[in-house]
Amino acid sequence: MKELLTDAATRAIHYLETLDTRSVAPAPSAVAALKAFDEPLPEQPGDPADTLRLLDEVGSPATTAMAGRRFYGFVIGGSLPVTLAANWLAGAWDQNTGLYRPTPGTAFLEQVSLRWLLDILQLPATCGGAFVTGATVANLCGLAAARHAVLKRVGWNVEADGLFGAPPITVIIGGEAHPSVSKSLGVLGLGRTRVVKIPVDDQGRMRVDAMPPIHGPTIVCAQAGNVNTGSFDAIDEICRRARPAGAWVHVDGAFGLWAAATKTRAGLCAGMGEADSWATDAHKWLNVPYDCGLAFVRDPHALQAAMAITAEYLPTDSGFRNPADFTPELSRRARGVEVWAALRSLGRAGIADMIERNCDQARRFAAQLTAAGFTILNDVVLNQVLVSFGDAERTKQVIQGVQAEGTCWAGITVWQGRTAMRLSLSSWATTDADVDRSVAAIVRVAAGC
Template identity: 65%
Template structure:
């Protein structure tokens, strides 16, 4: 076992150390070699060292360098080294983090991580926290509590009676609501086509004066950090209106919620604390490994009612928080470990510095590309830059050339009806030199495309 784990660590370290020099996009030849994986299930048992070697030989060359310093796609960060190390240790512990009694160490760690998150994000201290897989399930978890709570207010118990015959719920979203939010609403039985959609402005912000009249059980979904522009809905204007009408307010803050941790950016999210629930993804801007979504719900009883589980064989005795009462899963890994490690290592000052640096780097991208004659389509208020390289066809050619060049990687998007490239600066590893090198490549590729 020791030799095998030592070998795995050496291979992983070698890969991580190579990232600054790797082409960001996987080379076509490496992708073609993946055909070697299409083999029948072996009959005989294999040597574990040979299995690990084959994994490294075939998959490592075919990876996108998402953990590297010049990946600017999908609004995701890399993983801080301390969180990679904590992840390895967590895998070795192999704790089923469902109950506090059998796994006291990781359960206590999640309690601390939850308290730190509420503090650094300036959310209500009484809120319950669920550690889930990602932003999609964070939205799902918080909205499950919302669905059940608004129906409970009018005497309908979803936990007992389900949705058959239940009174309808009015669900209000912005026209720029993220697809994962809509997916979550669909999974909760709230539909996708029956949603009330509110028009947005040119930055993707919900127009407060176009809000519908709230009637009956209502859930209003707002956004902190538009996935293209980085813009924030006007919480200070909208939340009081919704609260007066008795609506449950949910905020999809997959990456934008982290602006609350930064004094210079917090005004963007002013009034967000008036909501009832929030969702975010620690992989995006806390820079921890995947499987690190977080659901926050002000009414802890509402989240427990929607998520709790009991069975005769489960050790539910004791007064400590049982993690499974706040998430959809019973059996799950201890997701709070890497979040705790990141916050413990960065501290408040380190988190602020990392986020502010990424936002400054996004502004630098916008400056360089605008100076080269390309059109910046958004107000660069956070870490997002949306740029056009001419008409739609020219923009697609430029994006394709940039991705094939390999210096950096940014994705295509459609923003306000125009094809564009979206640059998301979210990684702890990105240096100012990486930004200049990437901007040079973007400008060069766009000129030649």
Template identity: 60%
Template sequence: MKDLLTDSAARSTRYLAGIRDRRVAPSPEDIARLEVLGGPLPRSVSDPAHILALLDEIGSPATVATTGGRYFGFVIGGALPASLAANWLAGAWDQNGALTVMSPVAAKVEEIVLSWVLELLGLPASCAGGFVTGTTMANFTALAACRNALLERFGWNVEEDGLFGAPPIKVVVGEEAHVSLLKALSLLGLGRSRVISVPTDKQGRIRPEALPVLDDRTLVCIQAGNVNSGAFDPAQQICTRAREAGAWVHVDGAFGLWAAVSPRYAELVDGFSLADSWAIDCHKWLNVPYDSGMAIVRKAQHLRDAMSLNAAYLPASNLREPCHYTPEASRRARGIELWAALRSLGREGLRDLIERNCHQARVCAQRFRGAGFEVLNDVVLNQVLVSFGRAEETRRVIAEVQNDGTCWCGGTQWRGHTAMRISFSSWATTDEDVERSLEAVLRIASTCKLATT
């Protein structure tokens, strides 16, 4: 075991040491070599050292260097040193995070992290929270609590009796709601399409004057941080109206809610603390290893009612038992890396990380504008949408940038335009990475332009 883990650590550190010098996306040849990992299932036992070597030799070159500094696709963070190191130790611990009796350390660390996160986000200390795999599951988990709460008002126990014959719930979403929110609604039997979709403005923000009549059996879903533009719904207005009507407000705050940590950007999250539930990601801007997110619910009982499980062989306890707050029972102790990330960054380190990425986004937007390209969004946070002309020109630049390997940016459609999406979410992105990436994208864009003129 010792030699094997030493070898694993050496290979991992070698991988990370080379991350800045390699292509961001793997080459087609490296991807093709993954076939070597297949073949028939071996009949007999193999030496773990050979297995590790094979995985490293074939697998490492076929990774995407998301943990380096020049990956700007989707919304993807890296892994902070403290959180990665904690992840290795937690792997060795191999704790089951379901119950305190299974892992006192996992249970305690979750409690600590929950209180720190609530403080950072400016949410009441009495909120409950579940540690899940990401925002998709955080949306699902928090919305299950909402479903419980709204139907309970009408004497309906949805956990016991299901949804058949239940009083209807009105679900309101912005037309720019993230697909994962719609997926969560579908998993909960509330329906992806059975929603009232509210028009948004040109940044993707809900137009509050277009909200339907709200009442005490309405769920309103808003977002902090549009996945493309980074825009925030006007929470203050929406939450005030929802409160007056007795409606439940849920916030998909995957990456955007972390703006609360920076005094410079806190204005963006004005009013979001008035909501009833929140979903956040930790593997994005908090930069912990996958997979990690949190569902937060104002009234703890609603989350517990929706998620708790009891059986004679599960010990009764007065403690906060993690499995009463998540869909899973057995799971990895993902709070450990969160604890390490927050303990190592502190409030100031996290603020610096957020502000650095936002600054990089602004610099990037200025450079594109300066080079004559159109930036399609107001760069309020960490997201930049840029057009390189006609749709096929933009698509060509994106393909060439991905092929070039200096950095990685994806594409999207934004209000009728084809755009390159550039997301700054990694602790590892230095200003030099930004310069090197901009130089590559602008070089490719001008070559593509020359080729089409």
């Protein structure tokens, strides 16, 4: 076992150390070589070292360098070394962190992490929280708590009696709400299209003046960090309208919520603490390994009522917080370990610096690409940059060319009718030199299109 694990660590370290010298996207030949995995299921046990060798020699070259410094797609952070190391150690512990009594170490670390997160994100200290796979499930958790609370106020127990015959719930969302919110609404039986969709402004922000009067059980879904522009809904105004009517305000802040941890961008989060639930990711701007999402709910009892279960064989009476009482899963890995490692290693100042540095790099991208003659479509308020290289066809050609060239990787989007390259700056490892090198590659590719 020791030799195998040492070999795995050596291979993983080599992979990370050589990311900067390879194309960010895998070569076509590496993708074609994946056929080596497609073999008949072995009839007999084989050498584990040979399996690991094949996994590395064939699998590693066929990966996209998302862990590297110049991957700007999908709002993906890398993994801080300490978080990857903590993840490895937690993997060796192999703790099924659902209940405190059998897994006190990892359950306690999760409890500490939750307290620290609420502090740095400037959310109410009494919130309940859930460590889940990502913002999709975090949104689901917040909206499940919302569904419970707004129906409980009108005398309906949705966990016991379901939605058949329940009082109707009005759901209000912005016209550019992230699809993960719609997916969560569908899973919860609230409907993906059975919503009141509010028009947005030229940066994708919900037009609060267009919100209808609120009556009866209502959930309002706001956004902190538009996935294209990085813009924030006016959450303070939304809460002022919603709260007197008894509506629940949920905030999808998959990456934008982290602006609250900074001095320079915290103003974007005005009124954030007045909402009722929030969703974000740790595998984005906290730069922990995939997968790690976070849900926070002002009323922890609402989240617990929506999620908790029990059975005769489960040791739930520990007197401490049982993580599974707040998540859809009972069996789950110890995600709080790497979150704790990131928070403890970086501290308040380190987290703020990491986020502010990425925001400054987004502005650096925008300034240099503008100087090169290209059009920036959004106000760069956070870490998102939308770039047009002309009409839709030419912009697509440039994006494809940049991905194939390999210096960096940026994705494509269509936003308010315009096709654009989308650059997302969210890795701890990205430097200003990486931005300059990437801009030079983009300009070079565009010149040939």
